Amino acid sequence: MLLINKLLPMLVLPLGLSLLLMVAGLVFCRRLLIGLAIMVLGMFSLPVVSTSLIRAVEGWSTRVPVSSLHNADAVVVLSGIVVQLEGAPLGEWNDGVDRFEGGIDLFKAGKAPVIVFTRGQVPWQPDAVPEGELLAKRATLLGVPENAILLTAVAGNTADEAVAAGKLLGVRSGVRKKIILVTSAFHMRRAAMQFEKAGFQVDRYPVDFQAGDNSEMTILDFLPDAGALEMSSIALREMIGWLYYWVKG
Known part of the structure; x- marks a missing residue:
C-alpha cells in the first residue's frame, strides 16, 4: 500500500x-x-x-514566532530531513533541515519537556538507519539531554508517524495529548490532519517555506524553469x- x-x-x-x-x-x-x-x-x-x-x-506568509506558542506535552519533528550516504555517519541535510532546527528551538525555549523524532524509513531502503535515530544523535550534540528525546517506532509515511507517535505518547480514547508539530509548511495541513485523527491536540509550527517573499514579478516568472x-x-x-x-x- x-x-x-x-x-x-x-x-x-x-x-x-x-x-x-x-x-x-x-x-x-x-x-x-x-x-x-x-x-x-x-x-x-x-x-x-x-x-x-x-x-x-x-x-502561511511568515513563520510563527516561537514565543507565540503555548506549552505542550511534546514537540514532534517529522522525518524527511537527512540524506544518508557513505562517509557521513549522521547523514547530510536536505532542504528540510529547518524542521530539525525548528524543533530544537522550541525545546530550548521550554515549550515542551520532550522532543519526539519519528523513525522514518521507506521499505525500498531497508538498510538505511531510521532517520529519527540520526536526528536524536544530532540533538544531543546540541545539548538536548538524552532523557528528553523520544523515538517512535519505524514509520513509512505521515499517517504511520501519527499513529506511532500516539502509541509512544500514550494517546488513547478519552486521553488527548497536546503537541507542537514541526514540519515543512507545504506539508503541514496534511500532517496536522493525520495527527488530529490520531487523537492529538495540534499546535502547528510550519517551517521550510518554499514560496519566499512577495516580491514583484519579473520576466523570469514567465520563463520555464x-x-x-x-x-x-x-x-x-x-x-x-x-x-x-x-x-x-
Missing part, C-alpha cells in the same frame, strides 16, 4: 503525466496528445504558476494527499 501511495501520484504529476501523454500521442499518432503533453510540462514549469500553487498549499517544475510537483502532490485522505474520511 505504501508503494502505491508513493508511486501512483507520480503518474498524474506534471512530468509523469506529460510523458504518458507523449507516449500515447506517439503510439496512436495523435498530435493533440503530444501538444497537450508539451502544454502541461510548459505550464507547470513557469515560476508564476508554481509559486501560486505552493502559496495555496503552504497557507526546472526548479519551478519541482515546486509545482510538490504542491500538487500535497493536494493529491488532501484528496486521498478526504476520500478515506
